[in-house]
Amino acid sequence: MIMRLTLLLLAFLVASPAYGQYWDYYENARFGYGIDVPPDYVGNGESDNGDGQMFYNLEAEQGLTVWGGQMAGSLQAEATLVAETLAGQGWTITESASTPQWSMLAAMRDHRVLVQRSILLCDGASYAAFRAEFNIRDQNAMSGVLQGVSRSFAPIGC
Numbered sequence: 001m002i003m004r005l006t007l008l009l010l011a012f013l014v015a016s017p018a019y020g021q022y023w024d025y026y027e028n029a030r031f032g033y034g035i036d037v038p039p040d041y042v043g044n045g046e047s048d049n050g051d052g053q054m055f056y057n058l059e060a061e062q063g064l065t066v067w068g069g070q071m072a073g074s075l076q077a078e079a080t081l082v083a084e085t086l087a088g089q090g091w092t093i094t095e096s097a098s099t100p101q102w103s104m105l106a107a108m109r110d111h112r113v114l115v116q117r118s119i120l121l122c123d124g125a126s127y128a129a130f131r132a133e134f135n136i137r138d139q140n141a142m143s144g145v146l147q148g149v150s151r152s153f154a155p156i157g158c
Contacts, residue, residue, distance in 0.1 A: 023148065026053060027156060031068025032121055033128035036152035038064070038145045052128075062134040062142070064149065070126050075118060078127060079103035082116060111136050117150055122158040 024037040030050040037043070041055040041064055052067030071078055079098040083105055087093060091107035091114060098104070104117040113136050118129040130153060134142050 023152075025152075026055075026066060028052060028066070028068055028128070031126055031128055032156045033066075033068060033119070034152070034154060034156050035066055035128075035130060036148055038148065060134070060138060062132070062138065064130060064132050066128070066130045068121065068126060068128045075100060075103055075120050075127055078118060079105065082118075086114070108136065113139055113142075115146055117153060119153060119155065121155045128153070128155070 021039045023039060024041075024043075025034060026037050026043070027034040028046075028051070031052075037055050038057070040057045040059070041062070042057070044054040044056065046053045047067070051069060052065065055064040055066075056062070076098045079096070082103075083093050083096055086105075086107050089109075091109045093105060093107050095106040096104070101120045102118065104115070106116075107114045112133060114131060114133045116129060116131040118127050121128055130149060132142065132146060132149065
């Protein structure tokens with residue numbers, strides 16, 4: 001019996017690091033969207049106004065910010081404004097696409113890469129967005145992370 005308990009405890013301790021490889025999930029009640037959060041990203045707590053949260057992987061110098069907001073116009077107009085704002089801050093827009101339901105852009109500045117994706121939410125008047133920022137050396141490694149985050153990013157309750 002003691003041997004079985006010892007083996008069970010040992011198996012648990014050996015398997016424990018694997019649990020850290022599972023993605024978490026963040027759901028925003030105020031705006032009604034959800035998104036998967038990659039392994040090793042730690043949340044900073046929901047913002048005071050409840051629109052989203054920031055997640056960090058400090059060791060890798062990577063950040064993921066998610067938020068919701070009200071649109072002043074269309075999602076495409078919001079995407080244009082984001083691109084203009086980033087360009088004004090010294091970012092070089094390397095990729096940009098938008099439709100009435102979603103938009104995305106990628107930008108570079110110095111050794112940093114920024115990827116932002118926005119989606120139209122259920123009410124048609126608000127949006128949710130995520131922005132990932134990381135070092136250019138991690139671009140290949142971040143490809144799978146961005147695919148997973150993008151795939152899971154969706155409105156809830158439509």
